[in-house]
Amino acid sequence: MTRHKVTLRQEQSGRYVDAELIERIDAALAKRAEDAWQTYVATAKVEALAANRPFPVLEHTHWEWERKVSITERLLPYPTLGIECAGHVQGLMLLETDGHFGQLPTQSGSPLVYVNILATAPWNLPGVTDPPRYRGVGTVLLSAAASMSVELGFKGRLGLHSLPKSEEWYNRLGMTCLGSDPNKQGLKYYEMSPDQAQHLIR
Amino acid sequence: MTKKTMTLNLTDAEMAALEALSVEKDVSKTAILRQALRLYQVVSGRMQQGEKLFLEDVDSKDKKELVVL
Numbered sequence: 352m353t354r355h356k357v358t359l360r361q362e363q364s365g366r367y368v369d370a371e372l373i374e375r376i377d378a379a380l381a382k383r384a385e386d387a388w389q390t391y392v393a394t395a396k397v398e399a400l401a402a403n404r405p406f407p408v409l410e411h412t413h414w415e416w417e418r419k420v421s422i423t424e425r426l427l428p429y430p431t432l433g434i435e436c437a438g439h440v441q442g443l444m445l446l447e448t449d450g451h452f453g454q455l456p457t458q459s460g461s462p463l464v465y466v467n468i469l470a471t472a473p474w475n476l477p478g479v480t481d482p483p484r485y486r487g488v489g490t491v492l493l494s495a496a497a498s499m500s501v502e503l504g505f506k507g508r509l510g511l512h513s514l515p516k517s518e519e520w521y522n523r524l525g526m527t528c529l530g531s532d533p534n535k536q537g538l539k540y541y542e543m544s545p546d547q548a549q550h551l552i553r
Numbered sequence: 554m555t556k557k558t559m560t561l562n563l564t565d566a567e568m569a570a571l572e573a574l575s576v577e578k579d580v581s582k583t584a585i586l587r588q589a590l591r592l593y594q595v596v597s598g599r600m601q602q603g604e605k606l607f608l609e610d611v612d613s614k615d616k617k618e619l620v621v622l
Contacts (some may be wrong), residue, residue, distance in 0.1 A: 426598070427594050449588065503588075504583070
């Protein structure tokens with residue numbers, strides 16, 4: 352695992368704090384993240400119930416990070432990235448570098464990096480924790496994916512299928528929505544062009 | 554991504570093939586070689602698990618096994 356320094360915004364203090372972007376996470380780190388995230392969600396649900404507060408439906412608690420990372424950790428076409436801050440895993444992402452091609456009219460047929468799954472820790476999600484602990488986890492991860500796309504010669508092109516609750520966030524990042532994909536349970540497909548990637552990486 | 558540098562010796566024919574692929578795919582020669590390595594690793598891993606690699610003719614559906622080192 353290779354680590355690089357990045358920063359996240361600590362929501363409560365409003366300050367930017369040091370964090371580490373980790374390339375090629377291993378199964379042990381994925382398990383640690385999964386255990387901590389599941390425990391946190393279970394506790395937060397109980398607390399919400401006791402306080403008679405609504406608890407949001409989480410769309411990405413079933414992704415089996417440890418299993419996926421243990422299958423892909425030595426396979427070059429499936430890079431993973433994680434972010435650690437204050438001793439906790441704040442976000443994880445699994446990418447695919449081969450077999451995916453642009454669908455934007457200007458990028459049709461050109462190779463891109465596909466974001467298979469991206470998740471931030473539940474304590475960083477508004478609605479689960481108020482205020483969320485850290486902001487910027489997803490942006491740092493997606494920016495790293497765009498940088499990887501540049502390094503692979505794909506000019507920053509990215510593609511992904513968004514969960515419904517994340518659509519607004521991908522729209523805000525400037526990605527282009529190309530509509531629902533019947534082959535992916537109707538999830539909307541989003542793509543980032545080289546120009547959009549440069550804006551994100553900057 | 555952290556990178557390491559190596560010197561690669563290619564014949565004229567190999568370099569010509571690499572340059573042609575680089576132009577055709579609109580990516581750098583380094584990107585072509587890295588892509589080839591990713592593909593080779595996946596294919597090799599699947600073959601070690603007892604799978605075979607085939608090419609299929611789109612029209613006739615004829616299949617030919619692709620033999621890989």
